[in-house]
Amino acid sequence: MTKKEKVEQILLLLREQYGPTKCYLDHENPWQLLVATILSAQCTDDRVNIVTKDLFQKYKSVKDFAEANIIELEKDIHSTGFYHNKAKNIIACCQKLLSEHNGEIPSDLDALTSLAGVGRKTANVVRGNWYGIPSIVVDTHVKRLSILLGLTKNHDPVKIEFDLMKMIPEEKWIDINTQLIAHGRKICIARRPKCNECFLLEYCTGGQKLQKGK
Ligand code: SF4
Numbered sequence: 481m482t483k484k485e486k487v488e489q490i491l492l493l494l495r496e497q498y499g500p501t502k503c504y505l506d507h508e509n510p511w512q513l514l515v516a517t518i519l520s521a522q523c524t525d526d527r528v529n530i531v532t533k534d535l536f537q538k539y540k541s542v543k544d545f546a547e548a549n550i551i552e553l554e555k556d557i558h559s560t561g562f563y564h565n566k567a568k569n570i571i572a573c574c575q576k577l578l579s580e581h582n583g584e585i586p587s588d589l590d591a592l593t594s595l596a597g598v599g600r601k602t603a604n605v606v607r608g609n610w611y612g613i614p615s616i617v618v619d620t621h622v623k624r625l626s627i628l629l630g631l632t633k634n635h636d637p638v639k640i641e642f643d644l645m646k647m648i649p650e651e652k653w654i655d656i657n658t659q660l661i662a663h664g665r666k667i668c669i670a671r672r673p674k675c676n677e678c679f680l681l682e683y684c685t686g687g688q689k690l691q692k693g694k
Pocket residue numbers: 625628629667668669673674675676678679680681684685686687688690
């Protein structure tokens with residue numbers, strides 16, 4: 481089986497199992513998605529959704545965040561971890577959105593990554609999930625699974641993103657992230673993957689090695 485055929489099978493099985501999935505971070509507009517994604521660094525999506533439920537009632541616009549008191553915002557987002565940096569970045573990010581983008585969220589990758597606290601991962605979440613622009617988000621699940629499945633030999637998220645872009649058709653870029661997250665949560669759980677139950681075992685380099693090592 482060629483690598484292309486293997487990738488096609490993996491994509492087909494992931495789609496059969498999980499379908500087209502939706503973003504796990506609750507949001508109603510692009511600035512909420514941007515703030516939620518900044519908060520999601522080193523934090524679970526479930527925790528972020530608990531925090532943003534109240535946060536977006538209190539801060540109702542980019543302007544509200546731009547004018548936020550940092551000590552108060554730190555308290556509001558405390559439970560997401562790294563709250564000092566996250567609060568500082570959210571305020572600086574929203575100030576720049578107001579001064580340079582009229583409070584709108586740009587869809588351009590360079591414009592997004594020039595905002596405080598916004599790297600390629602966060603930018604791609606917004607581009608893919610809000611604007612529908614083909615983008616591959618490499619988070620911890622996508623990184624771990626891409627390596628296990630033998631789709632990349634790299635460990636750097638940006639290099640992995642480019643490896644995946646080369647082998648996955650553009651129309652699947654947005655879904656692959658949420659499908660791999662679903663798989664990482666349900667079956668390929670970090671440190672205790674359920675390879676015996678996994679529908680990808682036949683195509684998974686890492687899973688086959690783990691099975692042989694038993
Ligand atoms: S076979 Fe094992 S390692 Fe590979 S994706 Fe499935 S659970 Fe993960």
